[in-house]
Amino acid sequence: MIRFRYLRILFYKELLYFLANPALWVLLLLFFVMGALVSVSDVILQRDVFNIVVVEGGSSDFLAFVEQNEPKVSVYSPRAFRKKKGLNRVVSLRLLSDSFEEDLHAGRAPALEIASDELSQTELVRLRDLLVKNSFLYLQVEVPVDIRLAAPRGDSRPAGPVEVLQSVEDPEDFKRMFMALLITISLTIITFSLLSFAFVEEKQNRTILAILLSPARSTEIALAKGLFFILLGLSLAASLAGVYRPDILTEPVFWATLVSGALLYMSMALIVASFVERQSAVTPICIGYLFFLGIMFILAPRFTALYPIKNHLPENFIFSVLSFLFDGTPFPVYASFFWDFVAVSLVLPVVAVGVFSRRMACKQPAMATRVPRWTLADCALILAFCLLFQFVLAPMIFSFIRHLPILTRHRMSGILLLYLAVFAVPLILVLPAYMRIKFRKGFHEIGFQSSKPLRDLLSGATWFCLYMGGLLLVSWLLVATVLPGLAGSDSSLLERLNPQQVQFLRTARNLLAGLGTWHWVLFGAVMGILVPVLEEAYFRGCLLNALRDRWGPGVAVVGSALAFGLLHMNLLLLPIYFLLGILTGLLYQRTGNLLAPVAFHALNNLASIAVLSVLL
Amino acid sequence: MLHVQGLTVHFGSFVALNHISFRLQPGEIFGFLGPNGAGKTTTLKVLTGQIRPMEGAVFIGEQSLWESFDDLKGRVGYVPDFDNHLEELTAHQNLSLFCRLYRLPKERARQVLETVELLGERDQKVKNFSKGMKKKLTIAREILHLPELIYLDEPTANLDVHSTAVIRSLLKRLAGDGTTVFCTTHNMEEAEELCDRIAFLDQGKIVEIDTPEGFRTRYAEPLVRVVLEGPEGRETRLVRLDQEDDRAFLAERVRLGQIVTIHSDSTSLKDVFLELTGREFH
Numbered sequence: 001m002i003r004f005r006y007l008r009i010l011f012y013k014e015l016l017y018f019l020a021n022p023a024l025w026v027l028l029l030l031f032f033v034m035g036a037l038v039s040v041s042d043v044i045l046q047r048d049v050f051n052i053v054v055v056e057g058g059s060s061d062f063l064a065f066v067e068q069n070e071p072k073v074s075v076y077s078p079r080a081f082r083k084k085k086g087l088n089r090v091v092s093l094r095l096l097s098d099s100f101e102e103d104l105h106a107g108r109a110p111a112l113e114i115a116s117d118e119l120s121q122t123e124l125v126r127l128r129d130l131l132v133k134n135s136f137l138y139l140q141v142e143v144p145v146d147i148r149l150a151a152p153r154g155d156s157r158p159a160g161p162v163e164v165l166q167s168v169e170d171p172e173d174f175k176r177m178f179m180a181l182l183i184t185i186s187l188t189i190i191t192f193s194l195l196s197f198a199f200v201e202e203k204q205n206r207t208i209l210a211i212l213l214s215p216a217r218s219t220e221i222a223l224a225k226g227l228f229f230i231l232l233g234l235s236l237a238a239s240l241a242g243v244y245r246p247d248i249l250t251e252p253v254f255w256a257t258l259v260s261g262a263l264l265y266m267s268m269a270l271i272v273a274s275f276v277e278r279q280s281a282v283t284p285i286c287i288g289y290l291f292f293l294g295i296m297f298i299l300a301p302r303f304t305a306l307y308p309i310k311n312h313l314p315e316n317f318i319f320s321v322l323s324f325l326f327d328g329t330p331f332p333v334y335a336s337f338f339w340d341f342v343a344v345s346l347v348l349p350v351v352a353v354g355v356f357s358r359r360m361a362c363k364q365p366a367m368a369t370r371v372p373r374w375t376l377a378d379c380a381l382i383l384a385f386c387l388l389f390q391f392v393l394a395p396m397i398f399s400f401i402r403h404l405p406i407l408t409r410h411r412m413s414g415i416l417l418l419y420l421a422v423f424a425v426p427l428i429l430v431l432p433a434y435m436r437i438k439f440r441k442g443f444h445e446i447g448f449q450s451s452k453p454l455r456d457l458l459s460g461a462t463w464f465c466l467y468m469g470g471l472l473l474v475s476w477l478l479v480a481t482v483l484p485g486l487a488g489s490d491s492s493l494l495e496r497l498n499p500q501q502v503q504f505l506r507t508a509r510n511l512l513a514g515l516g517t518w519h520w521v522l523f524g525a526v527m528g529i530l531v532p533v534l535e536e537a538y539f540r541g542c543l544l545n546a547l548r549d550r551w552g553p554g555v556a557v558v559g560s561a562l563a564f565g566l567l568h569m570n571l572l573l574l575p576i577y578f579l580l581g582i583l584t585g586l587l588y589q590r591t592g593n594l595l596a597p598v599a600f601h602a603l604n605n606l607a608s609i610a611v612l613s614v615l616l
Numbered sequence: 617m618l619h620v621q622g623l624t625v626h627f628g629s630f631v632a633l634n635h636i637s638f639r640l641q642p643g644e645i646f647g648f649l650g651p652n653g654a655g656k657t658t659t660l661k662v663l664t665g666q667i668r669p670m671e672g673a674v675f676i677g678e679q680s681l682w683e684s685f686d687d688l689k690g691r692v693g694y695v696p697d698f699d700n701h702l703e704e705l706t707a708h709q710n711l712s713l714f715c716r717l718y719r720l721p722k723e724r725a726r727q728v729l730e731t732v733e734l735l736g737e738r739d740q741k742v743k744n745f746s747k748g749m750k751k752k753l754t755i756a757r758e759i760l761h762l763p764e765l766i767y768l769d770e771p772t773a774n775l776d777v778h779s780t781a782v783i784r785s786l787l788k789r790l791a792g793d794g795t796t797v798f799c800t801t802h803n804m805e806e807a808e809e810l811c812d813r814i815a816f817l818d819q820g821k822i823v824e825i826d827t828p829e830g831f832r833t834r835y836a837e838p839l840v841r842v843v844l845e846g847p848e849g850r851e852t853r854l855v856r857l858d859q860e861d862d863r864a865f866l867a868e869r870v871r872l873g874q875i876v877t878i879h880s881d882s883t884s885l886k887d888v889f890l891e892l893t894g895r896e897f898h
Binding site: 012214 | 666701
């Protein structure tokens with residue numbers, strides 16, 4: 001498929017082009033310098049806003065205002081200031097000596113006393129620290145200033161022991177955040193924006209046409225360019241991280257995160273480049289995306305409805321992992337979102353490269369009479385959509401709709417929804433559309449031939465009876481032989497084998513208890529009809545056919561069964577699902593009609609519902 | 617060598633190519649001649665896999681274009697009507713990239729640069745090249761791998777006399793070495809001078825295919841302009857060779873030795889096009 005030789009040549013071409021284009025490396029240098037400067041600089045926190053009344057010599061009142069973003073002292077009369085800003089935290093700053101200026105000239109440290117009715121003692125201490133530490137900024141003096149706290153007046157505030165304030169805002173926190181953000185954004189800009197630009201530039205200049213007509217293939221062109229920019233992005237990100245915290249570079253999680261992110265961005269860039277022909281079109285996309293990111297990061301923390309969107313942005317993921325790493329707290333690699341992200345970033349490039357090479361491929365006559373067949377690429381595309389749906393779209397949708405009355409009132413429907421999201425809903429969305437686009441034909445194309453439907457349904461049912469009989473026999477044998485050895489333990493066998501499963505069953509029991517008849521009917525209809533039809537259509541109709549075309553029937557049955565088992569994502573039940581997959585695959589091979597495995601699958605699902613309803 | 621059968625391309629309701637069929641012999645220079653918008657570039661885009669035709673079949677040698685596109689790519693050269701070089705790189709860097717892609721020795725890049733007279737500018741960036749130099753570089757790139765078939769889309773449009781001459785003689789040399797040349801043009805003189813055979817394309821259809829000589833003899837008016845040195849001074853007369861009287865007149869004057877010169881009013885391909893389509897070539 002992909003020949004390393006051409007990858008290498010095209011990679012070298014990218015390198016030459018990069019070296020010949022100073023704008024690119026100036027940009028990289030700029031990012032690097034910015035990161036380096038930030039990581040060596042001290043952080044000034046200007047989150048504390050105090051209005052300071054300077055009572056100089058006790059003669060007149062002035063108010064010094066420390067602006068948040070401009071470290072300077074503006075002097076107002078207190079009344080005018082209060083009117084102007086409508087602020088209420090006023091601190092009086094009384095000079096203990098005669099004149100501030102004289103002290104400075106004499107080289108003495110001016111002594112000040114601060115007092116306030118509107119600040120707690122802790123806040124006063126903090127303000128004192130702040131003034132002492134940054135006196136050169138706030139008071140515009142370069143000598144150390146001696147600032148004392150006035151004895152608390154009155155008894156409105158407890159005088160208690162003044163705690164030495166450990167600032168809530170750690171300056172390092174701010175730096176960490178900045179560096180994490182800088183690394184994230186530089187990765188986005190290089191591996192998404194610049195890469196999209198580079199691709200579309202090649203398309204617009206049509207240099208890609210010349211290379212496409214050489215022995216190199218579009219997949220190799222896409223990958224070489226993508227890998228070059230990934231390498232560029234990774235080296236910038238790594239050098240930024242290395243300047244700030246060199247020890248991070250040895251963390252595997254750091255690299256996994258960056259590589260996943262870069263792959264994801266490369267896929268996004270490839271998909272953009274597949275459909276966009278001109279640079280004038282890709283500019284608004286890239287700039288718009290950066291703008292969108294900025295808005296999401298600034299605004300999303302303030303609007304709850306924006307949260308799910310922000311949480312599912314790849315930038316958010318990279319940013320949070322980097323924050324974790326910089327923080328020094330060990331990163332929980334078992335966090336499900338981490339693996340979701342890695343999985344998506346491994347699947348998406350395959351899809352993106354496929355889309356790109358399909359768009360770039362030699363265009364065959366539209367009316368060429370060829371028998372359309374399911375290929376592995378089709379199956380991979382559909383599967384990628386399902387995974388994307390399950391891990392990205394479904395959680396997003398769910399977080400939007402979970403407050404709907406129907407879901408809160410009937411918790412059952414919530415469970416159904418979750419279950420459907422695994423496979424049925426994405427398949428409903430994608431299968432008909434895919435068949436329409438690819439084959440311009442109906443559902444029979446994937447194996448619902450109906451020459452003898454009744455016979456096939458019956459054979460499905462027969463196979464199911466045999467399977468059930470076998471299963472019962474095996475479980476009886478298990479009960480008779482294995483169980484006695486386990487007797488005497490407190491927890492049940494299931495609990496020992498898989499505590500999570502037990503937890504799930506308990507939750508399910510709580511939820512299912514007290515359901516009405518209609519709920520069961522609905523549940524049965526979905527599990528007994530919709531789910532089997534869709535799952536069989538995909539695993540047997542598409543996947544098995546595609547595998548058989550390529551590697552023959554044996555590989556097809558085993559492969560589709562394995563996929564069927566793995567995609568149910570339940571390790572304990574994997575053997576059972578695998579067995580089910582093998583049986584339905586054989587059944588389909590024998591009858592050539594999908595109705596037979598559908599019947600088998602439906603009966604199996606209904607049986608498990610029946611067992612559930614009896615047991616719970 | 618190239619066999620195109622019933623190629624049809626629609627853009628919406630506009631029919632860009634309407635059942636085009638032709639066949640190229642190895643080593644011939646085939647001219648695809650027609651006004652702007654006749655479908656010349658569209659044909660080339662189909663042949664290089666950029667545009668989806670509605671129907672048709674294309675064979676290069678014995679292989680179908682669409683079934684074995686990857687195999688055929690290395691045997692075909694395509695000089696488009698635009699320049700698509702890596703402009704930031706030098707001419708030599710551009711060519712050596714393609715040398716590597718085609719698995720050719722580096723020496724080959726120098727050779728073709730010499731062929732197209734660009735050896736002196738080999739280390740200049742392509743973005744500083746003139747239009748003619750860029751075009752020559754494109755041709756150099758596309759003959760690098762010694763293709764069996766080379767498509768050229770208006771190779772000499774907007775070029776000066778010298779560059780045009782270089783390119784034409786290069787194409788003749790290629791054809792002499794056995795390369796099949798497929799060359800679109802809207803320049804009648806070029807087609808006449810260069811091509812072994814010419815297809816006239818108009819509004820998406822091939823009007824006629826023949827050699828330039830064949831067109832001329834078939835569509836030429838049998839008319840000669842004769843300058844006579846008679847007793848009453850010099851005189852010019854038009855003589856139709858397909859008429860008995862005129863032939864007798866000419867024979868008589870030849871016998872008397874009164875003829876100064878005879879010019880044939882040779883028909884140009886322009887006239888042929890006018891004849892074929894009833895429209896002025898523009």
